[in-house]
Amino acid sequence: MRCVKCKKEAYTSIKAPKAGFCAEHFLEYFLRQVERAITKFKMFSPQEPVLAAVSGGKDSLALWDALLLLGYKAEGLHIDLGLGKYSQASKQLCCQFAANRGVKLYIFSFLQTYSLSITEIARRTRRPPCSVCGVVKRHLINTLARQTGYRTVATGHNLDDEAATLMGNLLSWQEGYLARQHPHLPAKDSSFPARVKPLVRLEESEIRAYCQLRNLNFYENRCPLAKGASSSAYKHALNMLEEEMPGTKRRFLFGFWEKEQKRFSLPAWPELKNCQICGNLTTADVCLCCRLMQKAGLDPLMPLQFEIVSPADGAQPQAVQTAYCQEPR
């Protein structure tokens, strides 16, 4: 196969539309897809600083790398879930990336602040780990973004992630989620920064090829808690259909955002009020995160310790600063 642009031998290829790319033009293609997502969904302007939520996996490190290559001011935030080897390795890869690029990385550690891993917190709340992790991480990300002045948080969700979520929401007709699922959730007053997904036009296989091309060290294994997650089943089903009918995922996801999502707008959005404990916006008297913390026997207002790996540290990542943040009552 040859590069569709320069006819050199292809470095990699995409399936829908079928096209080969040499290394140079694949990079160009990839970055253009990121840029198009940012522009099309009005995610942020070139001047706006962005906080990239990085797990150490391929998607989030590719995201951070692409944002920097495109000239955006992007710092990182890593949450260390306290899951043994998986967490240690993931954190180290994020630190390496930050040190190599000379960019700032914020690190929050569950063990450091709560003396508990996410597994233990989930066990105490008797809820599935992925559900607890999602709620608590969202709270932590919002809190740190606010404390450090970020109005936009970017995550590495890709086309496969979003198509799988959409399929799950349609199969059980989750009207609220269908109304809300979007690559750009705008900021809500001062408590919630905007959430954006600049990789939404790129498939997992394309991101993998990008990581290889850019020589990115990422942690290959999935989170040990995510085994058997229903999103895997949806992805598997979609990939099977994509194999038979190339373009299915893209048509499905972008068709939804372009034409169909408006059908699912909720008749009335629930009224938001301030959580009686942490003050964050919520639909209940006490937000879900504070309720989970209480159920786990933790103080929802406990100071959250963040380490910061700053560009001044040089190649060796080390904790040089600790930030405390507490929500106003």
Added chain:
Amino acid sequence: MRCVKCKKEAYTSIKAPKAGFCAEHFLEYFLRQVERAITKFKMFSPQEPVLAAVSGGKDSLALWDALLLLGYKAEGLHIDLGLGKYSQASKQLCCQFAANRGVKLYIFSFLQTYSLSITEIARRTRRPPCSVCGVVKRHLINTLARQTGYRTVATGHNLDDEAATLMGNLLSWQEGYLARQHPHLPAKDSSFPARVKPLVRLEESEIRAYCQLRNLNFYENRCPLAKGASSSAYKHALNMLEEEMPGTKRRFLFGFWEKEQKRFSLPAWPELKNCQICGNLTTADVCLCCRLMQKAGLDPLMPLQFEIVSPADGAQPQAVQTAYCQEPR
């Protein structure tokens, strides 16, 4: 496993909700599902005669059998596509069924009327066989139903068929099809009889168990033209998800009809007019079936020959009558 009703040893089981049934109570369960679909979607009353479109496969013969068991007046219509052994065997099984039950069966043969199989007609029109077959069969079914005074045609579409169709329509956001897909499409003036799908609450595996229990001889192989049909891919994907999350297909399909389909109602239905050739209702000047016939070099107004296997024939099926029908201009 034991029968959920009488605790006898189970003859078969269903997965969502998980339950075992002895032979007697499985039959009761199955017929109740058919009856519920008929009632819930207001398909037809016990007095109304119904024309069952039968291919000779498990679904349509189970449908015909269940309708007769429930006391409905159901006669059959079989369309012989002229596909060699597949068509011969299918037709014979339909004839056997009709003769055993002493019920009337109408048979239309492509070779007899057109001297061409559906494959040859499709080849001449340069369209996929399944698409041509769908259009022409619909025309034939409507025509015979009208000629014989039937206002309702029942087909054997089951839960798997409908869930797969829904998934396909959602993946490519076929708004018109999403608005129309329903187990009961009401009759439209005198040209179109109502189309109903009484097996829509039953899964393929349940229908298979019913056929075994009722000792129904059906043709096991699929239509030779349907190989690689996208509906198979959707069914496969849905069955994979059902395996991991039992109840997925049912929740998906009935959730759609109960709450969500209204979101897809078309802003304006296209205006229907009479086909300039056959007089049937259509959105174009000449209906698609007449256009296909012309493209295949056939006269759209050719008299359609039907054989009738009547209860008077006894055990041996034989052609005893020929009906001609021609659409008014």
